[in-house]
Amino acid sequence: MIGIAGNRVAILVAALAMLALLFVPLAKSDYTNALFRGILMYGAMSYGWNVIGGYTGYVSFGNVVFFGIGAYAAALLATHGITDIGLSIVAAMVAAALFAVVLGIPVLRLQGHYFGIATLSIALAAQDLISNIDAFGATNGLSPKAATLFGAAVPYVVTYYAMWVVCALALAGTYAVSRSRLGYALVAIRENEGAAAVLGINPTKYKVIAWAISGMMGGGAGAVFVYANSYIDPATAFAVDNNVFPIVMALLGGVGTVAGPLLGAFILTAINETLWNHFPFIHTLFFGAVIVIVVLFLPRGLLALIAARRSWSLYVQHLRAYRV
Amino acid sequence: MKTRSLALALALAFAAVVAGPSVSAVRAADDTIVFGAAVSLTGSLAKEGHLTQEGYDFWKDWINAHGGMKVAGKTYKVDIKYYDDESSPQTAARLVEKLIDQDHVGFILGPYGSGTTFSAAAVAERKKVPMVEGNGAAERIFNQGYRYTFGILSPARRYLEGIVDMGKAQTPKPKTLAISASNDLFSVEVQQGVVDYAKAHGIDVVYTAKYPENSTDVSAVISAIKAAHPDIILNAGHTNDALLVHKGLKEQNVQAMIYGYSVGPDTPDFRNALGRDANYVFGSAQWSDAVKYKGEKGFIPSAPQYAAEFQKKFGHKPDYHNAESTAACLAFQYAMQRGGSLDTEKVRDALAKLDVTTFFGILKFDSRGLNVFKPMVVNQIQNGELVTVWPAGLAQAKVAWPTPVWAKR
Numbered sequence: 001m002i003g004i005a006g007n008r009v010a011i012l013v014a015a016l017a018m019l020a021l022l023f024v025p026l027a028k029s030d031y032t033n034a035l036f037r038g039i040l041m042y043g044a045m046s047y048g049w050n051v052i053g054g055y056t057g058y059v060s061f062g063n064v065v066f067f068g069i070g071a072y073a074a075a076l077l078a079t080h081g082i083t084d085i086g087l088s089i090v091a092a093m094v095a096a097a098l099f100a101v102v103l104g105i106p107v108l109r110l111q112g113h114y115f116g117i118a119t120l121s122i123a124l125a126a127q128d129l130i131s132n133i134d135a136f137g138a139t140n141g142l143s144p145k146a147a148t149l150f151g152a153a154v155p156y157v158v159t160y161y162a163m164w165v166v167c168a169l170a171l172a173g174t175y176a177v178s179r180s181r182l183g184y185a186l187v188a189i190r191e192n193e194g195a196a197a198v199l200g201i202n203p204t205k206y207k208v209i210a211w212a213i214s215g216m217m218g219g220g221a222g223a224v225f226v227y228a229n230s231y232i233d234p235a236t237a238f239a240v241d242n243n244v245f246p247i248v249m250a251l252l253g254g255v256g257t258v259a260g261p262l263l264g265a266f267i268l269t270a271i272n273e274t275l276w277n278h279f280p281f282i283h284t285l286f287f288g289a290v291i292v293i294v295v296l297f298l299p300r301g302l303l304a305l306i307a308a309r310r311s312w313s314l315y316v317q318h319l320r321a322y323r324v
Numbered sequence: 325m326k327t328r329s330l331a332l333a334l335a336l337a338f339a340a341v342v343a344g345p346s347v348s349a350v351r352a353a354d355d356t357i358v359f360g361a362a363v364s365l366t367g368s369l370a371k372e373g374h375l376t377q378e379g380y381d382f383w384k385d386w387i388n389a390h391g392g393m394k395v396a397g398k399t400y401k402v403d404i405k406y407y408d409d410e411s412s413p414q415t416a417a418r419l420v421e422k423l424i425d426q427d428h429v430g431f432i433l434g435p436y437g438s439g440t441t442f443s444a445a446a447v448a449e450r451k452k453v454p455m456v457e458g459n460g461a462a463e464r465i466f467n468q469g470y471r472y473t474f475g476i477l478s479p480a481r482r483y484l485e486g487i488v489d490m491g492k493a494q495t496p497k498p499k500t501l502a503i504s505a506s507n508d509l510f511s512v513e514v515q516q517g518v519v520d521y522a523k524a525h526g527i528d529v530v531y532t533a534k535y536p537e538n539s540t541d542v543s544a545v546i547s548a549i550k551a552a553h554p555d556i557i558l559n560a561g562h563t564n565d566a567l568l569v570h571k572g573l574k575e576q577n578v579q580a581m582i583y584g585y586s587v588g589p590d591t592p593d594f595r596n597a598l599g600r601d602a603n604y605v606f607g608s609a610q611w612s613d614a615v616k617y618k619g620e621k622g623f624i625p626s627a628p629q630y631a632a633e634f635q636k637k638f639g640h641k642p643d644y645h646n647a648e649s650t651a652a653c654l655a656f657q658y659a660m661q662r663g664g665s666l667d668t669e670k671v672r673d674a675l676a677k678l679d680v681t682t683f684f685g686i687l688k689f690d691s692r693g694l695n696v697f698k699p700m701v702v703n704q705i706q707n708g709e710l711v712t713v714w715p716a717g718l719a720q721a722k723v724a725w726p727t728p729v730w731a732k733r
Contacts (some may be wrong), residue, residue, distance in 0.1 A: 031425030
């Protein structure tokens with residue numbers, strides 16, 4: 001096999017795709033930028049989910065909380081006059097990682113469904129909490145002015161490049177994790193936490209580290225989103241879409257792989273965009289059907305399907321393994 | 325081999341994204357003015373989103389059926405390109421970007437709701453494309469220094485002022501007020517506005533509270549209101565809030581002189597769901613089909629006439645969501661006709677200078693782009709019918725007063 005990073009060729013293609021994405025703004029269309037910025041944003045968030053949900057096997061239903069915290073960290077800095085987008089990203093990542101550590105120490109002791117439910121309620125609670133804090137703009141939200149970089153005003157397209165950087169960091173971070181002792185420790189925890197502990201891996205410590213990394217990826221995306229959208233309120237920061245899409249994208253691409261989340265973000269965004277272009281009234285219905293099909297027939301994602309090409313028995317094995 | 329299939333998959337995804345639909349962005353060139361709108365056709369605001377779309381469509385079809393719209397000596401048909409913003413501000417922003425960039429739409433009609441309108445306004449501002457909105461009343465949208473967003477609504481802060489004024493004109497005079505609010509951008513502004521107004525007009529505010537948006541149980545709020553014994557009970561929220569609060573007040577048998585809601589009594593759903601309990605309830609509204617404005621030439625001049633034609637087309641009476649959406653289109657229409665140009669910048673300038681009376685009321689904007697010149701009306705449900713009772717000059721009927729006990733309504 002090829003280790004826990006996944007198919008090497010797929011990683012190479014993902015890296016090349018990232019390089020190609022650098023040239024999107026040459027089309028000089030804000031809409032195209034917004035579309036691909038969405039792919040990069042969901043890509044980064046999907047990488048974030050993948051570290052904890054994919055590699056570590058702790059299925060989180062509340063990772064949107066990191067996106068929201070990152071967004072609010074950046075927006076709060078902006079209300080205090082700090083609009084440097086680089087600084088905002090770093091601050092957002094730090095804030096999200098801190099939150100993950102503080103929360104992870106109790107929550108990551110839960111396992112399976114209990115962990116999933118706890119994370120879901122954290123996301124809901126965070127939304128309600130921020131809705132009631134006036135310093136965060138409560139439900140009125142916050143609307144930062146345009147971004148700057150090193151003290152100079154920058155054109156709007158910088159939000160695209162900033163999102164690219166966040167997604168590239170998430171991809172590179174995932175690759176680094178998958179090649180490191182940390183990555184193997186996480187996979188060991190996923191496969192058998194008890195056995196991992198016997199081997200001398202401190203599960204709580206590694207899980208908290210994984211969640212902090214996960215948080216950084218989502219938080220960075222949130223910081224850039226604030227400047228791309230010029231407005232953030234709790235309903236947007238903790239939107240259900242932003243919670244569910246990254247999970248489905250990782251599932252579609254390939255859970256616990258380096259290329260999967262980006263591939264998933266690409267394809268799901270393309271499907272979503274095409275559907276609402278052609279079926280403006282019932283696109284959500286079709287989109288829901290796509291998600292059901294992914295979960296039913298591609299339990300290990302497209303990368304596994306591609307690997308299993310030529311071999312129906314392998315594909316059927318995958319299906320059987322995940323049938324309830 | 326694997327590389328090939330992966331590359332193929334990626335290429336397909338790209339193609340699907342980039343190709344999109346083949347929308348011909350018809351513009352002034354072939355005599356059609358195209359407007360763009362991202363409205364909520366699905367999601368939590370879908371009901372109001374559909375009302376918005378009906379209001380826009382009514383105007384579009386009326387103009388086209390009456391030979392089109394004359395601007396600077398030339399006659400144009402009008403068309404509206406719609407997308408579904410899924411009731412999400414994030415999606416609304418992206419769609420407005422798409423309308424302007426991909427579909428080359430030069431004029432934006434606003435979405436439904438303050439949150440979606442806020443993020444759409446940010447895009448319109450960045451792209452320097454004028455947007456007229458009739459469905460986002462939060463004043464905050466207009467405090468950003470935006471130049472390209474115009475709101476035809478009376479602002480949120482003024483929503484419930486009319487009910488306070490109306491109450492003060494009755495005998496016996498109500499002296500105390502309680503107000504609960506859904507914790508959302510619009511409702512919180514409504515609440516702040518009426519609290520300030522009541523205090524300034526000598527009414528004692530004995531209870532204020534916010535509860536989470538989309539709550540399904542407000543019984544704790546109701547108990548607290550009951551304990552405060554207010555003469556006026558108000559709620560700032562949307563239709564579901566009004567239903568929830570009013571049912572709760574009945575369950576706990578809370579008696580007051582005035583029950584007033586920022587949104588709700590105006591919709592048939594409210595009356596159908598509550599039956600006799602809906603009687604005597606007050607609702608504030610941007611518009612009612614009884615108001616007596618005389619509109620200028622170019623569109624249906626009076627509210628009753630608008631209501632009749634609307635009913636014929638859609639099979640139901642228009643509520644104010646319909647009317648305010650139609651009015652947003654009218655702002656564009658008069659601005660284009662008076663400015664004598666379809667240039668986006670000139671249309672913006674004409675909007676800023678606009679001063680016109682329509683079936684909906686006056687359309688005129690302050691320097692922030694907000695229509696502070698139009699008063700709200702107060703409706704009351706009397707024997708299952710919605711009638712306009714305030715301000716006196718626009719009223720259809722007298723206020724039914726005082727409100728009897730629950731069993732006798």
